[in-house]
Amino acid sequence: MQTFRLEHDAFGAVQIPQDKYWGAQTQRAIGVFGAGREQFPPALVHAFGQQKLACARANRRLGTLDAALAEVIEQAAQALADGHFDSHFPLTLWQTGSGTQTNMNANEVIANRANQLLGQPLGGKTPVHPNDHVNRSQSSNDTFPTVMHLSTRLALSQALLPALVQLQAALQDKAQQWQTVLKIGRTHVMDAVPMTLGQAFASFAAQIAHGIERVHGCLPRLSSLPQGGTAVGTGLNAPPGFAEAFCEALSQITDTPFTANPCAFEGMGTHDVFVEVSGVLNVLAVSLSKLANDIRLLGSGPRCGLGELIVPDDGLTSSIMPGKRNPTLAEVLAQACMQVMGNHTTVTVAGASSLFELNVAKPVIIHNVLQSISVLSESIVRFTEHLLLGLEVDRAVLARNVEGSLLLATALNPVLGYDQVARITRKAADEGLTPKQAAVALGLLTEQAYDAHVRPDQMVGR
Template sequence: MATRIEHDAFGPVEIPADRYWGAQTQRALGVFDIGHERFPVGLVRTLGLQKMAAARANLRCGVLPAELATSIVSAASELSRGLFDQHFPLTVWQTGSGTQTNMNANEVIANRANGLLGQPLGTKSPVHPNDHVNASQSSNDSFPTVMHVVTALELERRLKPALAFLRDAWAERAVAFADVLKIARTHLMDAVPMTLGQAFDAFARQVGHGVDRIDATMPRLLSLPQGGTAAGTGLNAPPGFDTFFCEEISALTGLAFTPNPSKFEGMGAHDALVEVSGALNVIATSLVKMANDLRLLGSGPRCGLGELALPDDGLTSSIMPGKRNPTIAEVLVQASLQVMGNHFTVTMANASSNFELNVAKPLLIHNLLQSIELLSDGCSVFAERMVRGIGIHERQLAANVDNSLMLATALNTEIGYEKVAQITRTALAQGIGTRAACIQLGHLSGEDYDRLADPWRMAVGPSPTRARPHPDAAAPSLPVDGPR
């Protein structure tokens, strides 16, 4: 393999001839030989945006001459568009400030900028990775700035649209099944009637609240520490650099970034990112609840609850021919559990900050971005391949409603709790419906029972425009005494 020689403060370094990284990146490859986890390309490309904004801010401050600033912006723009993804070989496991990945970006951009100016790889002239690409910056403020920017972009461009898609899918199913009665279950036991539409509307609202929680984190997320340089004091950064930087990065991304008035807060801790992770953790718990509810309601098809008809994913068992499993729900649960675990790691990474610098930045942002990716992909797949295709088993739903002992709950205000308890005990003991038990005990006539214990009124209240559907094929598993 052909190589070239570059020099840094510690001497010569041999680098593959066609690679755009430089001496510091090559040294890091030999030092941090741990694991294989790499940053997602979104973070690498956001480094390109950050270096573009910094070069433009430096030009406005008079720190860089126009020719160098222009070449740096051009090279960084190519990086932001993914042209140099393969030139970022380092794993997440590196210095806790993200210094090596920041230097990786500086070196790639400097080499490309020099190439645009007619110079070969490794010359460091006229564009130097530290003096020019990293001008007015430190890894200590640049890397957390990138963490904020990439998180905001991933939330706005990936997760929020995926959540909106899932929310709308649930809302559509809620409307479609607004007139479908089912039995609510509390403590996993039969409760009073409700509609399937009500259950699905609750899911839609959970997802909608997830979007709201993300939006609530944005004011802190859009506040950037860029300009704090080494420790938060702004040493070697010209006046106005932080303001110009935020104007430039806002123009590049379309998001309203602002300078953090306390660079010390923005560099010494990453509370805003933990706040985002907390919102993701809530969303993950919501998704597990939804997925597990579907798994249970669709269980069967003959020996479970069997109320929902879940879409067929075309997969089956390795030993039981034709067996269908709720695989989409299962994979969403697994992804959501990973997000919950990531939140613990993000929490501990932030809690491990010392003095003026958090030194678990790579770990923190790696886990946070993985959470956003898993939730984005998981919500989209769940909405498209599960929620939008949910059907119902009408006969099973109707049978469960007819057989519920808790229909008698509606009689409480008419005959009192004790008599209703007697009705449910009798019905359960004799294997009959609560209507038959009520008449047998002499508490109410059949006509009065039907008037009071109407499942529709119990679920949605008086509604003269609604008529209770009762499929001809409905077949209760317990006997009832005549038509309802």
């Protein structure tokens, strides 16, 4: 049977499971909001550990926290950052819009672990108090947005950017590999003039390169932190220099440069940077959707579709059609992009809901931003490693399509003029002829003259 301990706060006594490191405020929050299935990801919890560690170091340095207490708080905060207390964050993300309950949860877990390290039982609040010591010089109002910045900054640099770099390199390799492979370009999803498959993949690679640039463009604003603003941005109850000392400590902890936001009011009352980040992710989703859908279409078939690309076999098939192969990972990537686009709408509305000195949609903003980063990062890696790298070309299909394309006759515009070339393409289309056959039948060119002017490999430009 589960046993309980009795804890007290300003509102009275609370029963808490004996083996849990959270405290009275977290337990009360469970009663109010529930311990729902939708919880903050571990990345946010770990960022809280790093934030509390940096705060303890800053408070110790500035003399506002006893060195002995700071040391044990730092140990407990490091354990939280290392993932040892993930299961002690039971709250749903659907909570107070400032994220206060999760900040209190972090304070209580760290305080209880610190006291335990000092030989005290859980729930005693001595000698380490969750508010007086772990939350010293802080408010949820500056702490939660700081953790939002930190977790997003790290997720972008540690997960999304490496995935994008790998994808861009693979696309560039394909562009180089297929730089001389002719294909028919398509505009309005209809046949157009020739190009190379390498040019198509160079276009994909350029889109992803632009996406990488956009992500890098967000990082400076994510690295500017509101910590030290405390309740409304004035820095009440924080010692002079706390913001700077905190950023210095956090930079050392994460090996990532962070600076104090010169206007903490902006960093707490608005979250424009997260709308910006979500917008960048939305643009990436648009780019990746084109990539996934083009590959799906170019690989459609194998007998009755375009069939120009050969998607690698992933070993999965239909429940009713034996042996059927589907572009599963392209579909995964496309669905991830759909999710990101929807998330961006939520982040936009939440960002526009800032009121006075506090945005109170912080949990839903960070949930959607981190989810977008996560689903993109994971789906990009799977798509790159298990589809793109194994993608092959059906050269016979490509050659047949190029040879039979009506719009090859476009190369004759300077020789015959637009109207005469239109006669060629119309006759070829109406009678099922090749452009060469139509041109000869109309008496406009000999076969030799046609071949001299219509050379697909010379029509692709650079």
